[in-house]
Amino acid sequence: MIAVGRGRRRAKKRESGTLSTRVRRIWEVVTTTLALLTAVYLVLNTIEPTRMVLERYVLKLNVEALTAIVAIMLEVAIVAVYQLGRQVRAMRAELGPRQDTRIVNDVGAVVDAVKRLSAEGRRSERTLDVLGLTLNTTWPQLAAWLTGHDAPSHWRITLYSLDPAYLERSDELPGYWSSEAARSQERIRERAEEEAEDLAHRRIKLELRTYACLPAVHGFRLGNGDLFLAYLQWTEAGSIRPFEFYEHIPREDQSARANRYRDLFDSWLARAATKATPAVQ
Incomplete structure (x- = not known):
């Protein structure tokens, strides 16, 4: 009534x-x-x-x-x-003044989107592919979410990180990235080993892969279609550094432009996959 x-x-x-x-x-x-x-x-x-x-x-x-x-x-x-x-x-x-929801300035906003998907999305959408650089800023925030009080379940997470040996040989990428990537990968391996039983209980599959190619395009792909893209840029001094923000392609955006960006990211992810070796599962 x-x-x-x-x-x-x-x-x-x-x-x-x-x-x-x-x-x-x-x-x-x-x-x-x-x-x-x-x-x-x-x-x-x-x-x-x-x-x-x-x-x-x-x-x-x-x-x-x-x-x-x-x-x-x-x-x-x-x-x-x-x-x-x-x-x-x-x-x-x-x-009037409003936030541009298609631009995010840090990894925290991406992790927030992952959390929303975990809370509101379908189980079949709970996948995350991270085409990263050294994962120095990404992994700590993902680790806090994976092992926190409201820990998720039924996720498949694939992390791509630059191969430290490749970084040592590269004359274009910053030299300190090699040690930074090695430290991040060691932390991921240690945490995966420590939490192996709990992760398996919560049906979380965590995979770390290293890759050896220039990551001009990198970012995050969620299973619901959300995409967060970032790029490498050249400085005036002639060195490479990450771009200042991520461009968010929302899942509901099915325009030709958005789908071209998805194809662009997929191509770089596929390239990294061909240059990758599994590190931890």
Whole structure:
């Protein structure tokens, strides 16, 4: 009964809103029509032959008639100003300051999206592919989520990290990345070994792979279609560093542009996979 009552109230509100909209539109049409007719009358009244016809058959322009015309024009002006104000307010509300949800500045925002998927998504969507660099900032946040109080279950997580040996040989990537990647990979292995029983109990499959190729495109791919893309950039000094943000391609965005970005990430992930060797499972 409560649901029915709410449905009736919503229906009445919709009907009321529709009625008020129709009345407003009718009033706008009437006032606009009167304004046009008044304007035509005033123009024709300046022409001697038509003025005589108008005074004889329509209306003689006197003080009373002028007062009525001024009132009509004032009403039209008020309606026009009101409508213009509504449109300006709507535009300001639409163009006002707002966050760009397609740009995220740190890994924490990506992990938040993973947590939302874990809480609200289907079990079949609980996959995460991380095409990373050294995983120095990514792994600590993922580890805190995987082993925290609200630990997830039924996940398949694949982590790609740059091969330290490849980094040592590279003359383009920063040299310190080699030791940083080695430390991160050791931490991942240690945590995976320590939590092996618990992870298996919660049906979490964690896989670490190292790869040996330039990761110009990297980021995160979630099983629900969400994608977080980042890139490498050249500095003025001629060195490489990660880009400042991740571009978020939401799962509901199925535009040609979004799907091209998905293809782009998939191609780089496939390239890393061909250059990867399993490290821990």
